[in-house]
Amino acid sequence: MSTGAILEIAAGLLLLAAAIWLYRKRGEDDARHGSQGAVLLGVVAAILLIHGFGGLDYRPSAAELEAVQG
Numbered sequence: 114m115s116t117g118a119i120l121e122i123a124a125g126l127l128l129l130a131a132a133i134w135l136y137r138k139r140g141e142d143d144a145r146h147g148s149q150g151a152v153l154l155g156v157v158a159a160i161l162l163i164h165g166f167g168g169l170d171y172r173p174s175a176a177e178l179e180a181v182q183g
Contacts, residue, residue, distance in 0.1 A: 118165050125161030
């Protein structure tokens with residue numbers, strides 16, 4: 114795992130923790146409504162974590178490799 118991927122995962126975890134904190138804090142102020150900002154932070158954190166763990170890397174299929182070689 115590269116340094117960039119580790120930093121990306123760390124940033125994703127920090128954003129996820131911030132999203133949870135913000136959502137819970139907002140819930141104390143108004144129990145009927147959450148925080149839209151917390152949800153957006155959670156989505157960005159999820160994307161960073163997926164990308165950091167290599168979930169969005171391009172992996173050619175066997176058919177694509179065969180077409181290039183053949």
